Amino acid sequence: MSMDENNRPLSPHLQIYRWQLHMVMSILHRATGVALGLGTIFLTWWLMALAAGPSAYETFTTVASSMVGQIILFGFSYGLFYHLLNGIRHLYWDAGQGFEPATVRLTGQLIMVISFAATVGTWLAAYYLLGTL
Amino acid sequence: MAMQTKSGQSGAGDATKHWWTLRLTAVALVPLAVWFVASLVALAGADYPTMIAWVSNPFVTVLLLSMLVSLFYHLRLGLQEIVEDYVHARRAKIVLSVALTFGCFLLAMATIAAVLKIAIGS
Numbered sequence: 001m002s003m004d005e006n007n008r009p010l011s012p013h014l015q016i017y018r019w020q021l022h023m024v025m026s027i028l029h030r031a032t033g034v035a036l037g038l039g040t041i042f043l044t045w046w047l048m049a050l051a052a053g054p055s056a057y058e059t060f061t062t063v064a065s066s067m068v069g070q071i072i073l074f075g076f077s078y079g080l081f082y083h084l085l086n087g088i089r090h091l092y093w094d095a096g097q098g099f100e101p102a103t104v105r106l107t108g109q110l111i112m113v114i115s116f117a118a119t120v121g122t123w124l125a126a127y128y129l130l131g132t133l
Numbered sequence: 134m135a136m137q138t139k140s141g142q143s144g145a146g147d148a149t150k151h152w153w154t155l156r157l158t159a160v161a162l163v164p165l166a167v168w169f170v171a172s173l174v175a176l177a178g179a180d181y182p183t184m185i186a187w188v189s190n191p192f193v194t195v196l197l198l199s200m201l202v203s204l205f206y207h208l209r210l211g212l213q214e215i216v217e218d219y220v221h222a223r224r225a226k227i228v229l230s231v232a233l234t235f236g237c238f239l240l241a242m243a244t245i246a247a248v249l250k251i252a253i254g255s
């Protein structure tokens with residue numbers, strides 16, 4: 001009886017889960033690419049303000065260091081880490097490597113964890129250096 | 134001899150070059166983006182003169198310019214790929230591609246001019 005339950009086929013579940021993670025990650029690569037593209041407007045403002053002079057730069061830093069600015073920058077940094085790490089996985093696939101389902105799942109899960117950890121670590125380091133932490 | 138497909142895409146030679154250049158810029162962006170984020174963390178809270186001095190450092194200037202060129206080139210090719218996936222009307226595809234190319238070019242020029250102005254002017 002319990003043997004039977006343990007041996008119940010799990011594969012449909014696992015396949016659906018795997019397919020979902022893979023789908024989500026594939027869409028997220030594209031979404032972060034577009035989001036980072038919009039982020040280049042912010043990057044442009046930063047460099048243009050820096051070139052324009054101290055008062056233009058102060059306007060930029062006021063916005064960038066505001067609550068809303070920090071949340072948006074946090075989002076961009078997550079997008080960059082995710083896109084960068086998953087981009088490396090794409091390049092690895094392009095080289096004909098890492099196609100085994102188990103490897104795809106493992107690298108996918110690693111990227112989900114590391115991209116989040118790297119984002120939080122980056123911001124903790126920045127706030128620590130600022131002395132506000 | 135540029136071949137035109139039915140949908141107005143360019144021929145196979147261009148597609149291969151597009152594919153390759155998107156990956157080439159991606160490879161360049163890995164170290165450049167990591168360097169950039171690490172630099173911004175180290176510069177957290179830096180005042181105006183410190184930021185200007187940082188951009189004017191010759192090594193920083195070269196790395197920033199390399200990153201900007203790779204980044205906007207990569208973005209332009211990436212967006213092109215998305216347009217080709219979702220937009221099938223020939224006219225809309227061309228108009229959108231041209232607009233996105235001009236947009237990427239304009240932002241690239243703005244950022245490059247800003248970095249050069251800081252680097253040369255101080």
Ligand code: HEM
Binds near residue numbers: 037084155162163207
């Ligand atoms: C930091 C290092 C980066 C790496 C390693 C990287 C890698 C990649 C790769 C391999 C692709 C092709 C994906 C595919 O085959 O579908 C890609 C697509 C793309 N990337 Fe990046 N990228 C990076 C940074 C960026 C940045 C900074 C931006 C925006 C400014 C960006 C925007 C895009 C866009 C819009 C696409 C097209 C997405 C798609 O076709 O679904 N990438 N990237």
